[in-house]
Amino acid sequence: MDATHEDEHGTAAAGETVGELGELAVLERVTRRLPSGSPLLGPGDDCAVVAAPDGRFVVTTDMMVHGPDFRWAWSSPEDVGWKAAATNLSDVAAMGAVPSGLVVAIAAPRSTPVAVLEGVADGFRLACAALAPDCGVVGGDLSTSATFSLTVTAFGDLEGRAPVVRSGAQGGDVLAVSGELGPAARGLARLFRDGVGADGEPSAARVVASGADTDPDVARQRRPVPPIADGPLAAAAGATAMLDLSDGLAIDAGRLARASGVTLELDGAPDGTALDGAVPDGTALHGGEDHGLLATFPAGTRLPGGFRRIGMVRDRLPSGGPGGGADGGAASGIDVVRGGVPVPTTGWDPYADWDGAAG
Template sequence: MAPRRLSDLPEGEVLGHLFPLFAGTKGAAPVLLGPGDDAAVLAAPSGGVVLTTDSMVRGRDWLDEWSSGHEVGRKVVAQNVADVAAMGAVPTGLLVALAADPHTELEWVLDLAAGIAAAAQDAGAPVLGGDLSSAEEGTVVVAITATGDLGGRPPVRRDGARPGDLVAVRGHLGRSGGGLQLLLAGRGRTHLDGEAGPGERAVDELCRVHRTAGRPPWEEGPRAADAGATSMIDVSDGLVRDLGRVARASGLRIELSGSALAQQAAGPLTEALGAADALRQVLSGGEEHSLAATFAPGAVPQGWQVLGECVAGEPAVLVDGQVPEVTGWDHFAG
């Protein structure tokens, strides 16, 4: 049987396939009106709403030969929920927009929706609605807008770090970038490959994190805020680039420890890439969506790894006193 494509069904029937996939997603904030009307209505318990949006473009942010629709769905949710967490907020809802070539297979779209629903349920952020649109031949764009609630906390911004604060990270670094490096070199593993053998597990781990963003530590954002985090950021464009944003916003220098970074490089990264490339990915690999934050000494929550400290000086990020050669990802410069 030929695969069904979006052009084979009226829009209402496509939505009729999608809505049931999202119906089971539940969250902390009451949904007063869900999908099906002109807009959704979500309660804002603390009176303040955190908003963020991210998009993924086929051919730029994923390749179908590498990633399944389900993996793309999980990744686009992870990107957004990590941004909410980086403000110290709890995710409360998602709006999903899809612009697709009408010849896109319906089963791929349903797989995408299932991935979004699974990640939304895990994050406690129900799908509230969204938009469906046609696009030029070959084009598929998935965009999500996420909402969050601060629970009465002030937002944790990038400009609050102070000299003497410790810099810490929750989650791993470099694995997504390492997976991308392997895939670009033709040494990676895709969604079409079977179970990884004993000698492939490190490569499989890195590629899986790249294809799905793994599971960002979104619960740790509010926890860090409660512990007194003075600044926080989602590591999406590489540690050096993202901490550089904190350094510039806060007007100080961040000094990282090479030995602490080497701990992040150990394990699957070094096994799959070698020590030099592993460290390079820890410093510059993007799409990791771990959280980096600054804390007063003695306030770093359990489970966070201290990487360095903030000091007075010209805004910069140094490793053992040296400017690293890598910078991270830029969406237009590369």
């Protein structure tokens, strides 16, 4: 199932695969490209030591696997490092915290060119510089595997504030979003449409030949730009609930609604054309991987940073038709409505929907 990396990255020069070079030499070459941040104690011991000034830290972990989560034919090593950093930084921001460090575990086939790992490291450096300049990679692990994967664990500092959880939204609050809605999903759709060869497999050559390579939506799929700084700004402005839009506005709004026991009423008409500009293809509502922030604020709050209003929080409406909960399905009541019509809050389950043989 997993093609070798010689096929995907061209033939590496002699002595230039991780198997040929050995773990220590690879680590030396990769580590110098990573952003170091400012841990109290960096790599080289059994643990790093990171500051937690207010006596707490937030932590999240997320794994990206070649196949279901990314394809070398569609993403460069720099893209993969960037995305792994960005998605984890976004989870930290969604608590209202400032990112304070990352640790990264990579499993790579022995045939992987060392240049691929250097590119992944460059992606981490570029993403941290762009999104969270004070945050670096404070530790890591390198393993062999038949399947390439990265696991990132990210930490953050709440700066003395309470964490902003999903369950705090109250009837009467304003519903707001920060960050783009839709481009990452449109970019992925374009890759599935134009970036696949006659054999049904992802094809880097087709991505270039079709022009998808320079599509701004494809760029956002490859390198999402979550509004990291808006997380702490929202917390400081009094946000009552917040989460990262990883799976799409509809499904993530459903999660916030169920956790808080409220109904979220989106502004605009049922067909969605009024939401966040005219986006008639549904990706603003159902497209994932943009990693914007969805938050609720007390009525009258001056919305901070890039947040703009997209709706209101209502006391929970009873179920009366379609549109009930998807996660678990046990919560009764309506999660999300627009123009009086419930919005389906179903979304993507990697186990249920992913066909490992396709795309």
